[in-house]
Amino acid sequence: MRKDRQPGMGLDLKEHFQRLRSWLEMEGEAERERLAQRMKVRNSARAEKTGETLLDLVLVDSQPGLGGRFLLRFSKRTKGAELPWTRLRVGSPVILSVDDPSEESSCFGVVSQKDPRTIQVACEEWPDAPRYRLDHSADEVTRSRQLAALRQIEQIRGRSAQLRDILLGQRPVRFDPLLRPLEIAPHCNPSQREAVQFAMMARDLAILHGPPGTGKTTTVVEVIRQSVLQGQKVLACAPSNTAVDHLLEELVGCGLEAVRIGHPARVAPILQQHTLDALAQEDPANEIVHQLMRDAERAMRKAERWTRSRPMPGQKHQHRAEARQLREDAKLLQRQIIESILDRADVICATTTFDPEVLGERWFDLAVIDEACQSTEPGSWPCMLRAERLVLAGDHCQLPPTVLSKPAAQEGFSISLMERLVRDVCPEASRRLTIQYRMHESIMSFSSQEFYDGSLTADPSVASHTLNDLAGITPLAWTESPLRWIDTAGAGWEEEQEPDGESRMNRKEADLVAWLARQWMEAGNAPDALAIIAPYAAQVRLLRQRLSSLGIEVDTVDGFQGREKEAILISMVRSNNSGEIGFLADTRRMNVAITRARRLLVLIGDSATVTCDPFFGRLMEHVERQGVYQSVWEYPEVM
Numbered sequence: 001m002r003k004d005r006q007p008g009m010g011l012d013l014k015e016h017f018q019r020l021r022s023w024l025e026m027e028g029e030a031e032r033e034r035l036a037q038r039m040k041v042r043n044s045a046r047a048e049k050t051g052e053t054l055l056d057l058v059l060v061d062s063q064p065g066l067g068g069r070f071l072l073r074f075s076k077r078t079k080g081a082e083l084p085w086t087r088l089r090v091g092s093p094v095i096l097s098v099d100d101p102s103e104e105s106s107c108f109g110v111v112s113q114k115d116p117r118t119i120q121v122a123c124e125e126w127p128d129a130p131r132y133r134l135d136h137s138a139d140e141v142t143r144s145r146q147l148a149a150l151r152q153i154e155q156i157r158g159r160s161a162q163l164r165d166i167l168l169g170q171r172p173v174r175f176d177p178l179l180r181p182l183e184i185a186p187h188c189n190p191s192q193r194e195a196v197q198f199a200m201m202a203r204d205l206a207i208l209h210g211p212p213g214t215g216k217t218t219t220v221v222e223v224i225r226q227s228v229l230q231g232q233k234v235l236a237c238a239p240s241n242t243a244v245d246h247l248l249e250e251l252v253g254c255g256l257e258a259v260r261i262g263h264p265a266r267v268a269p270i271l272q273q274h275t276l277d278a279l280a281q282e283d284p285a286n287e288i289v290h291q292l293m294r295d296a297e298r299a300m301r302k303a304e305r306w307t308r309s310r311p312m313p314g315q316k317h318q319h320r321a322e323a324r325q326l327r328e329d330a331k332l333l334q335r336q337i338i339e340s341i342l343d344r345a346d347v348i349c350a351t352t353t354f355d356p357e358v359l360g361e362r363w364f365d366l367a368v369i370d371e372a373c374q375s376t377e378p379g380s381w382p383c384m385l386r387a388e389r390l391v392l393a394g395d396h397c398q399l400p401p402t403v404l405s406k407p408a409a410q411e412g413f414s415i416s417l418m419e420r421l422v423r424d425v426c427p428e429a430s431r432r433l434t435i436q437y438r439m440h441e442s443i444m445s446f447s448s449q450e451f452y453d454g455s456l457t458a459d460p461s462v463a464s465h466t467l468n469d470l471a472g473i474t475p476l477a478w479t480e481s482p483l484r485w486i487d488t489a490g491a492g493w494e495e496e497q498e499p500d501g502e503s504r505m506n507r508k509e510a511d512l513v514a515w516l517a518r519q520w521m522e523a524g525n526a527p528d529a530l531a532i533i534a535p536y537a538a539q540v541r542l543l544r545q546r547l548s549s550l551g552i553e554v555d556t557v558d559g560f561q562g563r564e565k566e567a568i569l570i571s572m573v574r575s576n577n578s579g580e581i582g583f584l585a586d587t588r589r590m591n592v593a594i595t596r597a598r599r600l601l602v603l604i605g606d607s608a609t610v611t612c613d614p615f616f617g618r619l620m621e622h623v624e625r626q627g628v629y630q631s632v633w634e635y636p637e638v639m
Helices: 013-039 044-050 140-155 159-167 190-201 216-229 241-253 269-274 276-282 286-304 315-344 377-384 406-413 417-425 441-451 507-522 537-547 587-594 614-626
Strands: 053-064 070-076 093-098 106-114 118-123 132-136 205-209 234-238 258-260 347-351 364-369 387-394 430-432 483-487 530-533 553-555 565-571 597-605 629-631
Touching (some): 013 093, 013 132, 013 140, 013 377, 013 406, 044 053, 044 537, 053 118, 070 106, 093 118, 140 377, 159 205, 159 377, 159 387, 159 417, 190 216, 205 417, 216 241, 216 364, 216 387, 234 241, 241 258, 241 269, 241 347, 258 269, 258 276, 269 276, 276 286, 276 315, 364 377, 377 387, 377 417, 387 417, 441 614, 507 530, 507 537, 507 565, 507 597, 565 587, 587 597, 614 629
Parallel strands (some): 205 387, 205 430, 234 347, 234 364, 258 347, 364 387, 483 597, 483 629, 530 565, 565 597
Antiparallel strands (some): 053 070, 053 132, 093 106, 093 132, 106 118
């Protein structure tokens, strides 16, 4: 759609929502097919390569959790063994089943905790078995909620219809001048203050574009705080549980009354006290609920009790009716407790796929979606149904939503609502944050020029910071400058395809990375200050095997979105005679990778292969201008 389009020339309502429904169905089918194929695989090494399955697990601990659920902790059957690399994270829906092809017992659960050797799952029941497996599950509940929201929004009237038409490009966005100056928190910089004021002027929609390290969540929290100061009720959402937890922690930290709804097992332990379940358990009236349920149980036992004498006519029926009434009274009181808690809250925090029944008919003055670019468009519409106005925050120049169905992605399903609005509908509704607090200036500058029109400025507190400024860090030859490319061109370090898989690895490149990591540790440097990123899962697995004893984190680009480390090594893997770089050509993925480092970024890769892509050609030119190019031949120890 052209940016100069006139009001009333936006997307066709029925056609657009039919496309969204079709894409959801395609994605659901792709997820179900992938799960079915994965469940057929019983070979541990092969099944676990996808990162979506764990086999040969044993139950090591079980304990009661909130909401009548059980928390089950599993480890590998080999005592003390670390879990393999996995995409299963806190909040992931999983199927827990018996690891035996002759058994079909299984149940659904949610990953609630995870550490290097164990994984905890919350579920309501589980099969009894000596060994278990976990498989990432298709999230049918989320999909059904999104489909229901799309059907509702298509038929809606009133204020929600106006917002819908704005998001479809059929109405212009509107802004009002502020009636009085805002008393914005002093820690906000000028760029953040301007964005807060802009969001507070929006009558319908404001978009906060937050490049890496610019304090996007800080800005979002200040917008929410200002709205609450004006007596408004706010719905604060994000696509992932981790992002919602981060929002909740910041909101509680600035003194707001915030309540987290959703599955308690998906909430970080330090924030459990702010969940709706926990607050309801602590409410004094909840003891009455428990007493009513105990009375109901006693009445039901009376109805079922066998006696020698014949009961009076209707007596059993009377006891059952009494039990039903007591349970209804308990449910009514429990609902009143929940309503009271939600009514008192300034902010209700939830994932974008919240249960609509929990919120009832609640209407909010403002709905905020943080990390909006990580959600497909159907994931954003349920929030819009609940609010007078909408604020989206994110960065469409980083990773898009994860979409499994390739046909749906190619048709447009991987384009988030925020990206569509910024690029095609209402760029005038967006404000970009421009001062970043993470990266050394030389690390930041390429990303700024390539993705953000050269608009980013490094705050003086980080502009020239280096590893040498940190206590306990011993400098090495390759850590002297904040940015470095170690070029493997001409070394013959060719990539290879992983056996029985589609992922790629580069063994010689892994040798160099491992050698640098051991140097780092032998110098006495902290393992948690350094991390290694590889775009291919096979390379991640290879590096984890080689570095398992060092305690240095190794993960994919996706695993590091939203995170940072003092020092980052990136293994680019691809090295071939044809200049093929596969999904390295997704420049947004590389934008995430090169903006995770605070004080040191080391790129390792074959320039002859990767610079066949213009993006990497410009990156190499930037490195050469900085004077931080090195050839691998300068490292004879690994040749």
